[in-house]
Amino acid sequence: FDLFNQSADLLVQGAQEFVASLDDIKHIESRARTIKDIEHKADEVTHRTVELLHTTFITPLDREDIHQLITRMDDIMDFVDAAAQRMFLYGVTEVPEPMRELAEVVLKSAIAVRTVVNQLHDMKNPQAIVAHCVEINRLENEADHILRASVAKLFRDEQDIRKLIMFKELFELLETVTDRCEDVANIVEGIVLEY
Numbered sequence: 524f525d526l527f528n529q530s531a532d533l534l535v536q537g538a539q540e541f542v543a544s545l546d547d548i549k550h551i552e553s554r555a556r557t558i559k560d561i562e563h564k565a566d567e568v569t570h571r572t573v574e575l576l577h578t579t580f581i582t583p584l585d586r587e588d589i590h591q592l593i594t595r596m597d598d599i600m601d602f603v604d605a606a607a608q609r610m611f612l613y614g615v616t617e618v619p620e621p622m623r624e625l626a627e628v629v630l631k632s633a634i635a636v637r638t639v640v641n642q643l644h645d646m647k648n649p650q651a652i653v654a655h656c657v658e659i660n661r662l663e664n665e666a667d668h669i670l671r672a673s674v675a676k677l678f679r680d681e682q683d684i685r686k687l688i689m690f691k692e693l694f695e696l697l698e699t700v701t702d703r704c705e706d707v708a709n710i711v712e713g714i715v716l717e718y
Contacts, residue, residue, distance in 0.1 A: 524644035526572045530596045531637035533565040537603045538633040538700075542626045544607060545618045555611040562604035569597040584643075584714055592640075592710050599636070599703040603629065606696040613689050621673030622690070625666055625697040632662045632704035639711045649715045656715075659708035666701035670694050 537558055544554035572593040576586060584592075639655045646652065673694050681687040 526568050526575070527592065527596070527640045527643060528637075530565055530568045530572075530593060530600075531633075531640040533561050533568065534596060534599050534603075534633045535630075535637050537561040537565070537600050538626075538630040541603055541607055542623075542630050544610070545623055545626055548610075548616060548618055551607075551611045551615065555607040558604050558607040562600050565597055565600040569593050585717070588710060588714050588717075592707065592714075595703055595706045595710060596636070596640070599633065599700055599707070602696055602700045602703060606693055606700070609689075609693060609696065613693075615689070615693075619673070619690060621669055621676070622693060622697070624669050625673075625694060628662050628666045628669065629697055629700045629704075632659055632666075632701050635659045635662065636704050636707050639708065643711065643714065646715060646718050649718065652715050653712060656708035656712045659704050663701040663705040666698045670698040 540554060540558050540561065544551055544558070547554060573590065576589055635655050635658050639652050639659070642648070642652050642655075674691055677687050677690055677694075681690070
């Protein structure tokens with residue numbers, strides 16, 4: 524549970540740093556490096572969890588649930604990192620409003636993931652955990668809506684094909700973060716229902 528919590532804390536740190544990078548786009552290279560460092564720390568937590576899974580005889584949760592949960596949480600951070608790296612590599616100098624909106628939804632989703640993961644060790648209030656899972660699903664739907672609207676606007680308004688491709692990819696990466704958050708919510712809901 525401590526490792527789950529560490530991973531969740533790193534997710535929130537990564538999402539916060541990504542949101543901050545949008546307001547500090549001229550320093551995107553150093554911001555992307557910071558996010559990469561956070562992603563490496565998340566990888567270490569994932570590896571430690573999987574190692575413990577192989578050496579622990581009795582686990583507090585089903586082995587498959589533990590493995591799925593930690594790898595999906597790692598996926599979340601991987602996609603945040605992928606978005607940050609591409610912003611640096613592509614030389615993004617302007618941040619369209621839909622990217623800010625998606626980044627805010629990503630941050631809210633990461634915070635909600637941390638909340639449900641922090642409650643896993645003590646399932647005294649399963650309804651509260653499920654309520655946060657429902658909120659993560661709602662946020663994923665919100666991100667879907669923002670993605671569809673922003674991609675439609677890009678195709679309608681953007682004349683520079685390179686910018687169109689670049690921003691479409693970045694929007695899709697950020698929406699995928701919320702998909703992975705929803706995966707975590709579904710796994711946690713399954714654990715709660717089993718419990």
